[in-house]
Amino acid sequence: MRDTNSMNTAPMTMIQALRSAMDVMLTRDPNVVVYGQDVGYFGGVFRCTEGLQQKHGNQRVFDAPISEGGIVGTAVGMGAYGLRPVVEIQFADYVYPATDQIVSEAARLRYRSAGDFTCPLTIRMPCGGGIYGGQTHSQSPEAIFTQVCGLRTVMPSNPYDAKGLLIASIENNDPVIFLEPKRLYNGPFDGHHERPVVPWSKHPLGEVPEGYYTVPLDSARITRPGAAVTVIAYGTMVHVAEAAANESGVDAEIIDLRSLWPLDLDTLVTSVKKTGRCVIVHEATRTNGLGAELMSLVQEHCFYHLEAPIERVTGWDTPYPHAQEWSYFPGPARVGAALQRVMEA
Amino acid sequence: MPQRKPLHLHVPEPTGRPGHDTDFSYLPLSAAGAKRRPPVDVAAAQTNDLAFALIRVLDDDGRALGPWAPQVDAALLQRGLRAMLLTRAFDARMLIAQRQKKMSFYMQCLGEEAIACAHALAIGDGDMCFPTYRQQGLLLTREDNNMVEMICQLYSNERDPMKGRQLPVMYSSKKQGFFSISGNLATQVIQGVGWAMASAIKGDDKVASAWIGDGATAEADFHTALTFAHVYRAPVIINVVNNQWAISTFQAIAGGEGTTFAARGAGCGIASLRVDGNDFLACFAATKWALERARSGFGPTLIEWVTYRAGPHSTSDDPSKYRPANDAARFPLGDPIERLKKHLIGLGAWSDEEHEVTKKAMEAQVAAAQKEAEQFGTLTDAHGQSAASMFEDVYEHMPAHLLRQRQELQLGQGA
Numbered sequence: 088m089r090d091t092n093s094m095n096t097a098p099m100t101m102i103q104a105l106r107s108a109m110d111v112m113l114t115r116d117p118n119v120v121v122y123g124q125d126v127g128y129f130g131g132v133f134r135c136t137e138g139l140q141q142k143h144g145n146q147r148v149f150d151a152p153i154s155e156g157g158i159v160g161t162a163v164g165m166g167a168y169g170l171r172p173v174v175e176i177q178f179a180d181y182v183y184p185a186t187d188q189i190v191s192e193a194a195r196l197r198y199r200s201a202g203d204f205t206c207p208l209t210i211r212m213p214c215g216g217g218i219y220g221g222q223t224h225s226q227s228p229e230a231i232f233t234q235v236c237g238l239r240t241v242m243p244s245n246p247y248d249a250k251g252l253l254i255a256s257i258e259n260n261d262p263v264i265f266l267e268p269k270r271l272y273n274g275p276f277d278g279h280h281e282r283p284v285v286p287w288s289k290h291p292l293g294e295v296p297e298g299y300y301t302v303p304l305d306s307a308r309i310t311r312p313g314a315a316v317t318v319i320a321y322g323t324m325v326h327v328a329e330a331a332a333n334e335s336g337v338d339a340e341i342i343d344l345r346s347l348w349p350l351d352l353d354t355l356v357t358s359v360k361k362t363g364r365c366v367i368v369h370e371a372t373r374t375n376g377l378g379a380e381l382m383s384l385v386q387e388h389c390f391y392h393l394e395a396p397i398e399r400v401t402g403w404d405t406p407y408p409h410a411q412e413w414s415y416f417p418g419p420a421r422v423g424a425a426l427q428r429v430m431e432a
Numbered sequence: 433m434p435q436r437k438p439l440h441l442h443v444p445e446p447t448g449r450p451g452h453d454t455d456f457s458y459l460p461l462s463a464a465g466a467k468r469r470p471p472v473d474v475a476a477a478q479t480n481d482l483a484f485a486l487i488r489v490l491d492d493d494g495r496a497l498g499p500w501a502p503q504v505d506a507a508l509l510q511r512g513l514r515a516m517l518l519t520r521a522f523d524a525r526m527l528i529a530q531r532q533k534k535m536s537f538y539m540q541c542l543g544e545e546a547i548a549c550a551h552a553l554a555i556g557d558g559d560m561c562f563p564t565y566r567q568q569g570l571l572l573t574r575e576d577n578n579m580v581e582m583i584c585q586l587y588s589n590e591r592d593p594m595k596g597r598q599l600p601v602m603y604s605s606k607k608q609g610f611f612s613i614s615g616n617l618a619t620q621v622i623q624g625v626g627w628a629m630a631s632a633i634k635g636d637d638k639v640a641s642a643w644i645g646d647g648a649t650a651e652a653d654f655h656t657a658l659t660f661a662h663v664y665r666a667p668v669i670i671n672v673v674n675n676q677w678a679i680s681t682f683q684a685i686a687g688g689e690g691t692t693f694a695a696r697g698a699g700c701g702i703a704s705l706r707v708d709g710n711d712f713l714a715c716f717a718a719t720k721w722a723l724e725r726a727r728s729g730f731g732p733t734l735i736e737w738v739t740y741r742a743g744p745h746s747t748s749d750d751p752s753k754y755r756p757a758n759d760a761a762r763f764p765l766g767d768p769i770e771r772l773k774k775h776l777i778g779l780g781a782w783s784d785e786e787h788e789v790t791k792k793a794m795e796a797q798v799a800a801a802q803k804e805a806e807q808f809g810t811l812t813d814a815h816g817q818s819a820a821s822m823f824e825d826v827y828e829h830m831p832a833h834l835l836r837q838r839q840e841l842q843l844g845q846g847a
Contacts, residue, residue, distance in 0.1 A: 120633060146633050152663055157622055157656030164562070164626025164640070167611060170633065184652070191616040192623065198825045200604040200612035201595045205828070237826050260828040305831065349831040 098288045099295040102272045104246035105135045105211075108253035109173060111299050113143045116171060119257060121148045123158055123175030123211075132177060133213060133272060155185035159210060163192050166206045173257055179214035179266060180223040186231070193262040194237030207260045209253070214242070215268040215323050215370050216407055217276060217416050225407040227322075227371035232264040233348035233380065239304060240347040242266040244325040245275065245292035248345060251302030259304060266347075268322040276323055277330035278418035307351035309358070313340035316364035316429055319355060319381055321347060324368040324417065331422035337430055339366075347377060355381070356388045363394035364429045368422055373401040395432030398425045444684035448756045456764050458684075459738065460484060460692065464491035464711075465498025472725040476662075476703045483694035483704040486738060489713035494774030502717040506781035512553055512712050513776060514790055515573035516545040516769050521794040522572055522579070523743075525802060526586060530747045534810040535586045535600045541566045543710070543742030543760055544675055546768035549573045550715035551671070554723060555609070555641060562611045562624035562642040565601045566673070574608055579801035581605075588816065589809035595824075596817035618644055618651035621670060625661045628668035628726070639726040640668045647678020647686045649693055658700040658734070667726035669719070670697065670734045673709065675741035680754040697734025709739030710768040713775070738765065 099107060112119045121139060123131075127150035130137030140148040151158050155176055162172035176182045182189070189210065196206040216225030232240045239261050243249035249267070256263035270276045274286045287293030311329055315338040318328045325343045332339035340358050344350055359365045365385050367378040378399040385397055400417045408415055448454025462485045470478060489501050523540040530538040541548065548569030555561070561570050571577055584591040586600040594604060604612035611620060611627075624642025631638045644654055649672055661668050672693040676683050697704030703725065707718045715737070722733035742760035744751050756762075776782030809815020823830060823838040830838075 152656075152659050154656045154659060156652055157660050160619065160622030160653060160656060161626030161629055161660055164623035164628075165630040165633075167560075167623065168627045168630035168634075170630045187616060187653075188619060188622070192614060192619050195614075196612060197828070199594065199598050199602070199614070200606075201593060201597065202825050203593070203604045203606045204612050239827075349827075349833060352832060 095297045096294045097297050098293050099246045099250070100273050100287045100293070101243070101246045101249045101267070102133060102135050104250040104295050105253055105267065106137060106139065107295065107297065108250040108257070109136065109139060110142070112173070112254060112257045113139065113147055115299065118169060118171045119147070119173060120165065120170055121173045122151045124151055124153055124177050126150060126175050131175065133269065136175070155181055155183075156188055159185040159188040159193065162208045162210075163188060163196065163206055166208045167196070167204045171207050171257060173209045173211065176210060176212040178224050179212040179228050180226045182212055182228060189232070189238070189262070189264070190235050194235045197261075198237060205260055206262045209256045209263045209265050211265045211267060213269040214266040215270050216412065217270040217278070217280070217323060219409060219412055220407070221409040222406045227369065227402070229266055229347050230371060230375060230377045233377050237262065239263045239349065240266065241304060241345065242268065242322045242347055243345065244268070244271060244322055244343050245290065246287050246295050247292040248302050248308070250295055251300050252304070252345060254299065255301040255304050258301070266322070270323045271326075275326045278327040278416065279330065280413055302345070304346045305349050305351055307345055307354040308343045309340060309354065310343050311339065311341040313338040313362070315339060315362060316366060316426055317342060317355070317358040317362045318366045318368060318426070319344060320368040321345065322370065324370060327417065327419050328368055328422055331419040331426060334419055335423035335426045337426040339426055352384060352388070355385065359385050359389040360392045363392050365389070365393070366398045366400060366422070366425045366429055368400045368417060370402050370417060372404045373399060374404050376401055395429045398429050400425045444682065444689045446682035446684065446755065448759060450752055450754065450756060453756055453762060454759050456762065459764065460486060461764060462486040462488060464488040465501070467498070467500070469499035469721070472721060472728060473730045474703060476698070476701045476731070479703045479705065480698045483698040483706055484692055486706055486708055487714050487718060488708040488711050489717065490711045490771050490775055494771065494778045496713055496775060500714055500717045502713055502720065504716065506776065506779055508553060509712070509772065509776055510781060512549055512716070513769065513772050513782070514794065515549040515552070515569065516712070516772070517791050518794040518797065519545045519549060519569045519572045520769065521791070521798045522568065525795070525798045526583070527747065529586070529802065533812060534806070535588070536811055537600045537747055538586065539565050539601050539746045540743040541568055543767065544673060544739050545569050546712040546715045546772070547671070547673060547709045547737045547739060550712050551641065551719045554716050554719035556639070556723070557609070558638045559723075560609045560611060560624070560627055560638065560640050562620040562627070562640060563613060564620070564643045564645055564648070564673075565613055566645065567643055568601070571603060571605065571608060571610055576608065579798065580804045583802055583805035584808055587805060587810045589805070589811075590815045590817060591805070591808040592817065595821050597822070617648040618653035621657040622653045622660065625657045625666050625668050628666035628732075629660070629664050631667055632664070637727055638667070639723055640666070641671060642668055643671045643673065645678060646672065646674040646676065646683045646688060646693060647681060649696065650686050658697060658702060661732040662701045665729070665731040667729070668732045669722040669726060670702070670732060672734065672736045673739060674736050675739050677741045677745070677755070679745045679749060692736055694734060694736035702732050702734045704734040704736070706736045706738060708765055709737035710765040710771060712768055712772040740765065
């Protein structure tokens with residue numbers, strides 16, 4: 088999936104990788120436009136679009152009014168015209184005013200018009216907790232979108248995937264919800280908040296090709312091969328699960344879903360059939376979270392291979408609290424305990 | 433301490449209810465020809481008076497008066513009249529077809545024909561309308577209108593371009609500049625603004641025309657549309673069709689009491705006009721003005737079209753439960769077909785005989801199209817869309833889970 092001339096790599100944070108993806112696509116495709124709140128001149132509150140307006144001009148990269156429904160609604164119209172909008176919602180917690188446009192319009196336009204109109208847009212939104220963000224800067228609303236037919240929901244866990252998945256999402260002709268774990272913007276985070284932050288420059292997946300490449304949608308990645316138990320995770324929880332496996336000594340096979348829906352069922356089923364055990368990990372609240380669907384799929388497809396009940400380690404069914412951050416966030420201790428439990432079952 | 437009366441929640445009510453007449457004095461009216469026609473590059477703030485007035489061309493005697501009288505030849509007006517007669521004939525025939533259970537549902541635009549039919553004659557080929565479910569005139573007025581295809585959509589039959597997925601009247605026709613209709617109100621107005629922004633981004637000269645009813649202006653997307661259209665000076669016409677009713681709800685409950693819907697545009701810095709929606713000439717002239725303004729890069733226009741929803745809201749609605757039976761007949765702006773007919777007869781370009789002949793011809797045209805469409809089935813007969821087609825177009829390429837579900841359906845049917 089790489090161009091032969093794009094093999095020059097550079098160390099990038101996830102922020103830089105996302106910015107590079109948008110820069111590459113703004114350069115390659117004159118129909119790509121980037122806009123959202125504080126996205127233009129200022130370059131985004133997380134710096135993800137820094138310099139893009141200066142380089143590509145304000146007809147391609149621009150600031151938007153504080154109106155999530157307006158941002159997504161105009162993007163649907165631009166898509167109908169033939170543009171390829173990449174819009175930003177400042178925090179996933181603030182996507183709700185846009186849900187009518189996302190669910191009723193973007194997701195259904197191709198279907199309801201029998202392909203007469205399409206909606207090739209990408210909606211970026213920083214998500215996830217672990218940053219003392221409190222109730223409205225920490226949410227993981229992926230299950231709201233994975234439940235909607237017609238949408239693709241994607242979440243990277245490292246700079247390499249972030250760039251490749253974002254380019255693939257922008258190029259995809261279906262509407263894509265692109266969730267960015269802001270806890271991972273500057274470095275991997277395994278849940279050990281008591282330890283110093285590690286930068287991406289120390290991580291192999293912080294080395295990112297400078298040019299065009301893609302990471303295909305609908306493909307999961309095994310980040311740690313193992314034989315004892317399959318851990319299905321995505322976003323920040325991939326790093327938490329790796330720490331939990333290393334610390335618990337359980338030989339876990341860790342799968343980074345990357346595309347949350349539609350997903351790579353084959354990789355999940357092959358792994359669970361091999362290990363016979365499965366732990367699902369996400370930051371989002373438990374009840375009716377994506378974990379419930381993952382659990383159902385594993386149960387349906389791997390029932391006769393399962394040696395233990397499937398476990399879920401998730402956020403609690405509460406709004407995301409501020410002071411109780413580390414009691415809420417599913418850290419390596421909670422994941423490790425679940426790994427032990429399924430091994431003992 | 434002065435004594436105050438206890439507060440009281442104000443709940444607007446229409447003056448007319450079943451059994452007693454509506455007092456239409458709530459509608460600010462102006463005399464035909466009385467209102468000025470500003471230049472197309474007018475500053476938005478200089479249109480504030482027009483947002484509270486009523487632009488009218490045709491007077492009660494059918495004469496075209498004042499600066500808004502479009503300088504068009506009689507042939508164009510005859511075309512407009514034929515389009516309105518066709519639209520009315522289409523609605524009448526489809527209403528019967530719904531009662532005959534050939535389709536599940538229908539919505540007429542009775543009394544509102546002038547707005548969409550005039551608009552369709554004014555607008556350019558590359559422009560895109562973002563209609564609601566009550567602008568069928570936009571399609572029927574076009575010379576390349578495909579009535580058979582429209583009826584196939586209503587019937588959800590094997591030739592339905594929407595493949596049986598959409599409720600009747602939710603047409604889509606990109607090639608005819610008619611955006612896919614959604615059941616969710618107001619969503620298309622902000623989309624129309626986005627389409628117009630795209631036209632501007634690409635340095636194009638195409639204009640978007642976005643549509644909304646009086647009731648739906650209360651939706652958030654109406655407000656976002658005005659804001660984005662103003663902020664980015666988008667080449668868009670925002671059409672508010674004020675037909676006084678949102679199902680059973682009088683326009684005062686949508687926020688029309690003591691103000692106008694055009695005033696919202698003025699408040700957002702958008703040039704705004706309030707126009708007699710039953711006056712074909714005013715409809716044509718105002719649309720042309722707004723189009724010229726948008727196409728020249730002078731920015732958006734909001735037009736409130738004042739009209740009356742003469743028919744039931746839909747085939748599922750009975751207006752006699754909430755408004756007087758004689759309301760449409762008493763509406764001060766009359767009937768758009770009768771008014772244009774009188775004008776054309778006054779010009780010597782039409783006659784009662786020609787009118788009756790045309791009416792019959794339009795009815796015959798609709799009947800023929802209906803007959804042709806029925807060859808491909810109706811909702812309840814066997815010529816439907818294949819069940820397997822239900823899984824297509826959810827995504828560009830059918831993902832694995834939908835392939836599996838499609839197969840499950842086939843197996844479940846004992847194939």
